[in-house]
Amino acid sequence: MRRIISVLLENEAGALSRVVGLFAQRNYNIESLTVAPTEDATLSRLTLTTLGDDKKIEQITKQLNKLIEVVKVVDLTEGEHVERELMLVKLRAVGAQRAEIKRTADIFRGQIVDATESAYTVQLVGVSSKLDAFLRAVGELSILEVVRSGVSGLARGEKVVSV
Amino acid sequence: MELLSGGEALIRALQDEGVEYIFGYPGGAALHIYDAIFQQQAVEHVLVRHEQAATHMADAYARVTGKPGVALVTSGPGATNAVTGLATAFMDSIPMVVISGQVQSDLIGTDSFQETDMVGISRPVVKHSFMVKSAEEMAEVVKKAFYIASSGRPGPVVIDVPKDTTDPSYRVPYAYPESVSLRSYNPATRGHPRQIRKAVDLLLAAKRPIIYSGGGVIQGNASEPLIALAKRLHLPVTHTLMGLGAYPSTDPQFLGMLGMHGGYPANMAMHHSDLILAVGARFDDRVTNDPSKFCPDAKVIHIDVDPASISKIIPAEVPIVGPALPVLTELLATLEERLKEAPELVDEAARSAWWSQIEGWRSHHDFDHDQRHRNEAEAIIKPQTVVQALYRATGGEAYITSDVGQHQMFAAQYYRFDAPRRWVNSGGLGTMGYGLPAAMGVKLAFPDAVVACVTGEGSIQMNIQELSTCRQYGLPVKIINLNNQALGMVRQWQDMQYAGRHSGSVYQDSLPDFVALAESYGHVGMRVTDPAKLDEAMEEVFSPALKDRLVFLDVAVDQNEHVYPMWVRGGGLRDMMLSKTERS
Ligand SMILES: Cc1ncc(C[n+]2csc(CCOP(=O)(O)OP(=O)(O)O)c2C)c(N)n1
Ligand SMILES: [Mg+2]
Numbered sequence: 001m002r003r004i005i006s007v008l009l010e011n012e013a014g015a016l017s018r019v020v021g022l023f024a025q026r027n028y029n030i031e032s033l034t035v036a037p038t039e040d041a042t043l044s045r046l047t048l049t050t051l052g053d054d055k056k057i058e059q060i061t062k063q064l065n066k067l068i069e070v071v072k073v074v075d076l077t078e079g080e081h082v083e084r085e086l087m088l089v090k091l092r093a094v095g096a097q098r099a100e101i102k103r104t105a106d107i108f109r110g111q112i113v114d115a116t117e118s119a120y121t122v123q124l125v126g127v128s129s130k131l132d133a134f135l136r137a138v139g140e141l142s143i144l145e146v147v148r149s150g151v152s153g154l155a156r157g158e159k160v161v162s163v
Numbered sequence: 164m165e166l167l168s169g170g171e172a173l174i175r176a177l178q179d180e181g182v183e184y185i186f187g188y189p190g191g192a193a194l195h196i197y198d199a200i201f202q203q204q205a206v207e208h209v210l211v212r213h214e215q216a217a218t219h220m221a222d223a224y225a226r227v228t229g230k231p232g233v234a235l236v237t238s239g240p241g242a243t244n245a246v247t248g249l250a251t252a253f254m255d256s257i258p259m260v261v262i263s264g265q266v267q268s269d270l271i272g273t274d275s276f277q278e279t280d281m282v283g284i285s286r287p288v289v290k291h292s293f294m295v296k297s298a299e300e301m302a303e304v305v306k307k308a309f310y311i312a313s314s315g316r317p318g319p320v321v322i323d324v325p326k327d328t329t330d331p332s333y334r335v336p337y338a339y340p341e342s343v344s345l346r347s348y349n350p351a352t353r354g355h356p357r358q359i360r361k362a363v364d365l366l367l368a369a370k371r372p373i374i375y376s377g378g379g380v381i382q383g384n385a386s387e388p389l390i391a392l393a394k395r396l397h398l399p400v401t402h403t404l405m406g407l408g409a410y411p412s413t414d415p416q417f418l419g420m421l422g423m424h425g426g427y428p429a430n431m432a433m434h435h436s437d438l439i440l441a442v443g444a445r446f447d448d449r450v451t452n453d454p455s456k457f458c459p460d461a462k463v464i465h466i467d468v469d470p471a472s473i474s475k476i477i478p479a480e481v482p483i484v485g486p487a488l489p490v491l492t493e494l495l496a497t498l499e500e501r502l503k504e505a506p507e508l509v510d511e512a513a514r515s516a517w518w519s520q521i522e523g524w525r526s527h528h529d530f531d532h533d534q535r536h537r538n539e540a541e542a543i544i545k546p547q548t549v550v551q552a553l554y555r556a557t558g559g560e561a562y563i564t565s566d567v568g569q570h571q572m573f574a575a576q577y578y579r580f581d582a583p584r585r586w587v588n589s590g591g592l593g594t595m596g597y598g599l600p601a602a603m604g605v606k607l608a609f610p611d612a613v614v615a616c617v618t619g620e621g622s623i624q625m626n627i628q629e630l631s632t633c634r635q636y637g638l639p640v641k642i643i644n645l646n647n648q649a650l651g652m653v654r655q656w657q658d659m660q661y662a663g664r665h666s667g668s669v670y671q672d673s674l675p676d677f678v679a680l681a682e683s684y685g686h687v688g689m690r691v692t693d694p695a696k697l698d699e700a701m702e703e704v705f706s707p708a709l710k711d712r713l714v715f716l717d718v719a720v721d722q723n724e725h726v727y728p729m730w731v732r733g734g735g736l737r738d739m740m741l742s743k744t745e746r747s
Binding site: 062068071 | 282283286287290291292294311345346347348469470471474475
């Protein structure tokens with residue numbers, strides 16, 4: 001099962017490499033990973049998506065918690081949550097394709113953020129499956145380049161992850 | 164406030180931690196530190212002959228004293244030579260602080276001379292690591308390192324020290340912090356009372372309970388409540404390789420070690436139990452065999468200070484996160500309360516039925532604690548009898564270190580440890596070359612103790628250079644070399660699984676003359692080949708006349724001997740080979 005794990009981490013040199021190293025060392029998989037400082041400059045917030053059954057995820061969260069610089073670990077997928085991913089796609093856009101891409105981007109609530117005579121760059125925000133669906137819709141032939149941010153997420157409601 | 168250089172602050176901080184010994188080896192990046200060592204007396208430096216040995220000495224010092232051991236190495240090759248020792252300590256959760264010199268800060272990342280990314284290289288085998296950024300933070304980093312190494316589930320910590328942070332010309336005010344707190348690190352200090360009550364309920368309801376304990380009871384100083392609990396409920400006890408000595412081996416309630424080379428009664432009792440009280444043990448694959456066939460009827464109460472060890476391999480019915488000592492103490496108190504109200508809760512009939520089943524296994528097959536008859540029958544020294552002779556000669560009171568191989572298993576099976584912290588070996592990583600430096604670390608910790616290293620001619624050659632260190636510091640350890648002229652454990656597997664094809668496990672007459680070798684370092688060398696002379700030779704090794712001498716006893720043992728029991732791969736704990744031909 002796909003899980004979104006949210007980690008509060010001391011904002012220190014080397015802390016991120018311990019998290020990434022742990023996944024490599026223990027043969028856990030990382031589908032996506034994002035990390036950036038939070039409103040508290042001493043903390044980074046890291047969000048990663050991984051695959052695993054309950055037993056595996058329990059181990060992952062326990063092993064993450066053992067890292068000295070990890071302050072908090074939450075499996076967002078355990079409860080209601082909001083998740084978003086940002087994607088930028090550069091597409092071949094000539095002739096009839098231009099209108100077609102524009103229409104598809106509209107359907108997915110994407111924006112064209114750059115355009116040349118032969119290419120469009122579309123920006124999309126949403127859950128990962130929506131981004132996947134957009135890529136399928138425009139078709140492999142027109143895709144020139146894709147960059148995705150990886151998933152970020154927060155629990156719904158009042159619940160917060162803090163120290 | 165006193166002004167100290169970073170190098171001096173580092174050594175002063177070690178003094179303030181109560182460190183007695185630094186095991187180390189110098190080099191360019193560590194020279195400011197070495198100069199600071201020279202200018203004080205409180206911490207003694209022990210110059211090894213290879214950095215790996217320094218880490219094993221520090222590790223063994225920690226295993227027997229409970230205090231973190233300290234090693235000091237230079238950058239680059241010094242640091243990489245320390246990695247095996249870090250991994251060894253990491254796998255067995257041993258508190259240790261390894262200080263590595265590093266090239267000066269502005270050269271880091273430039274592939275400078277003797278630069279290696281020590282924090283990176285050691286990352287998977289340390290509990291934590293630090294790179295010192297300035298002389299100002301030296302004392303605090305040392306304080307944190309010792310705190311992390313010795314609290315919670317202990318483990319090795321690396322402090323990587325760029326040379327400029329130890330510069331003698333730059334002085335900073337020194338004050339050793341009284342305490343540290345890390346918001347992201349709060350190891351459990353006691354178990355949850357509700358979980359402890361549940362555990363008591365399960366223990367009282369069980370018909371066939373057993374205690375399975377490991378290194379966590381030794382490191383956690385929890386022998387006393389473990390013994391009291393076992394006695395109170397008349398429970399059978401088995402230990403992992405790391406747990407030996409927690410419960411007295413000569414007590415009738417002790418069934419022997421369990422696992423791959425565990426005893427028949429221990430493995431059978433585990434397999435047929437209905438409740439396992441696991442304490443400070445981690446269901447290692449050398450214990451469980453195939454986890455899907457592991458102890459099919461047993462519920463598990465699992466006490467461990469590391470939550471990640473619980474339900475990692477075998478799901479626990481009652482997980483209790485906390486150090487063994489407070490948890491077992493509280494468990495005992497809770498039990499006493501329950502029994503005060505209702506003494507009838509102890510099911511005597513079930514317990515005696517369980518014990519008679521166990522006695523049945525014992526009489527079917529158990530370790531034979533006097534195998535001299537086998538020597539006589541075959542006119543050759545059986546390796547087991549060497550350990551038995553050692554046990555007799557030392558009255559079972561010695562500190563025994565070991566290496567890795569058949570000799571290690573024979574030592575674990577036949578030296579009967581009646582006290583914790585007497586058995587010192589690399590259980591988790593299985594590091595050949597551990598035994599001799601470990602014995603040296605123990606001897607320095609307890610100069611009056613009898614310390615013997617049970618080794619093999621393969622393992623001893625992995626750190627044999629330390630005979631020179633023993634000479635320099637006058638360390639009269641006793642080396643008992645079970646010389647089977649082969650990498651015996653490898654050879655045994657090749658006999659059992661590869662139709663006797665001894666690929667890479669024999670030396671073709673290239674072994675040294677160990678007696679002459681020991682003598683060349685100024686030690687006493689002895690050799691015994693005749694079974695009739697074994698006891699006599701062993702007595703001599705431990706005789707008052709040789710008390711202050713390192714003695715290397717080279718014993719020619721039967722090369723064809725295998726370690727039994729040996730489990731049948733992919734089976735449950737009850738599936739064992741009991742000899743070359745007999746299966747359980
Ligand atoms: C550093 C290291 N390399 C390889 C091994 C694999 N290994 C395990 S036991 C063994 C043979 C040990 O030979 P010896 O020390 O003579 O002991 P014996 O089994 O003969 O008693 C080997 C090579 C190991 N445990 N450690
Ligand atoms: Mg050998």
